[in-house]
């Protein structure tokens with residue numbers, strides 16, 4: 526059943542971030558990222574708004590559902606859904622990203638490229654509902670994300686400083702650190718209609 | 725099947741209109757409406773891009789599918805789908821609107837409120853693919869729209885100067901001209917994802 530109050534919260538966050546992007550101009554500034562952090566915190570403070578279609582796990586692999594893309598592609602908001610035990614490949618982002626835990630729990634394992642070319646494990650973060658992790662080319666851009674549960678779905682809401690589905694990025698082989706090009710796309714040809722009051 | 729080149733055209737129109745709205749500020753200006761007219765003309769010049777979900781007729785009544793709403797609700801783009809013989813009630817808009825014919829044919833019958841309170845028929849327009857009609861509180865805001873075909877679906881693409889689905893407007897009784905409040909909403913809880921390169 527559609528939760529209109531929940532959708533209104535999602536809509537409000539999108540309006541706030543859009544207004545700020547228009548006013549700020551530079552959507553890579555610390556001020557803009559801080560504002561997005563605050564807005565994402567508000568959004569994930571309550572798990573009552575994500576429409577079912579965008580919370581559905583796939584049996585074989587994680588899903589990334591676009592919830593909203595800024596029309597000028599300055600930012601995008603995505604629902605990541607991990608089935609039991611699922612994880613991402615090791616990947617980078619080429620833009621800043623905020624990872625807000627909505628439901629369940631996940632592990633973000635950072636990596637750094639060693640001088641010899643291999644990957645060295647870095648920061649290991651366990652995210653629980655309400656927690657937010659940050660990635661960026663400056664702060665550390667390579668990680669893998671793993672559902673912390675072997676027996677339940679976990680969902681996080683990500684806000685990126687680009688239309689992340691079309692960004693040309695990389696995935697990495699753990700042993701060699703070798704990378705190959707990666708464009709994630711999106712899992713669905715549909716996005717939620719958050720602009721109506723009723724169906 | 726998804727037509728990616730078609731979706732790119734839709735995406736491009738939305739980007740153009742958004743950029744112009746940000747630059748222009750006043751989205752009720754003649755300049756902005758003229759720009760939107762040009763963009764809508766481009767969009768309806770070819771009928772290869774509308775995803776099937778947003779072209780589906782309902783057996784009992786016309787459908788209005790949101791294709792895109794500007795996050796700051798300065799404009800919205802909607803697919804109107806009329807089944808054979810279907811029509812709207814007589815209604816107004818409370819904002820400017822451009823009606824671009826994509827498929828089939830429709831009749832826009834304008835009305836004016838007479839001094840005695842009744843409705844007097846005004847301009848009668850037959851729209852064919854590529855044609856654009858205009859409504860606004862200044863130019864004439866009351867009309868009904870009728871599928872010109874009794875045996876086929878007609879579809880037009882509308883661009884409005886507001887989030888039209890939530891605007892408080894009026895529908896009118898033909899004989900008395902009496903009005904009652906009307907908020908149209910949207911026919912679907914989903915919108916097309918036009919931001920990915922692939923599914």
Ligand SMILES: [Fe+3]
Pocket residue numbers: 616617618668670
């Ligand atoms: Fe990531």
Ligand SMILES: [Fe+3]
Pocket residue numbers: 815816817867869
């Ligand atoms: Fe109308």
Ligand SMILES: [Mg+2]
Pocket residue numbers: 751752798819885886
């Ligand atoms: Mg307006």
